[in-house]
Amino acid sequence: MDIMAAFDDAIQDGADMISLSVGGPVSDSFNDAIAIGSFHAMKKGILTSCAAGNEGPALASVGNVAPWILTVGASGMDRQFRTPLTIGNSIKTSGISVNTFTPKARMYPLTSAAQAWNDSVQMPDAAGYCFVETLDKNKVKGKIVLCKGGSDSDIKEMGGVGMIVASDDSLDTGFTLVLPAAIVNSERGA
Incomplete structure (x- = not known):
């Protein structure tokens, strides 16, 4: 009902256009608050x-399908935001990320979550993941940490200077993080 009230307020305020960045499953236009509110606005x-919506790319996955609504879908682009990585033994690869950092040094020591594991932690399911509660701060400080996942802000809080995430998720989108980081696929991470 809050959506209906918002439409009523916008109509009474004399809006020229209503932008509603809310999507969801397709529903009957006669029972959907967005369809009803936008009909009154129209x-x-x-x-x-x-x-x-974000249900695609399957057929019939577009939300907000009432014919009186202008439905806007996101698009992709034909490029990736790549970050070059050079490992000390001259292995060169790249990962996905948006980095605006200028490192103070050209090379940093590399460790992994397994090597930086806090031996007092009994969380076998968390092995390989980078969280403050699972890693030893002394083993992370001043290093780039290779993780299966975890928190970039945790690595920064522990004094780490960078992060490489080995994951097969999110390989099509560059993210900005709080420290220099890159996402590589699992195979490259291994």
């Missing part, structure tokens, strides 16, 4: 623009 000459 009757007053107000265009409603809504998110298409």
Whole structure:
């Protein structure tokens, strides 16, 4: 009902356009608050623009399908944000990330979550993951840490200077993180 109230407020305020970045599963336009609210807005000459949703790329996965709604879908681009990585034994590869950092040194020691493991922690399911509670701060400080996943802010808090995440997830999107980092696929990480 909050969505309906928001539409009523926008219509009464004299909005020219309503942008609603909310998506969800396809539902019956006669029972959907967004479809009903945008229909009333359309009757007053107000265009409603809504998110298409994130359920794709399967067929019939677009949300907000009422014909009086302008539905906007995200798109991709034909490039990746690559970060070059050189390991001390001259192995060169690259990972996915958006880095705006200028390292103070050209080379840093590399460790892994397994090597930096806090021996007093009894969490076998967390092995390989980089979290403050699973790693030994003294083994992380001043190093780039290879992880299966975890928190970049935890690595920074422990004094780490960078992070390499070996994962097969999120290899199509560059992320900005709080320290120099790159995501590589599991095979490269191994």
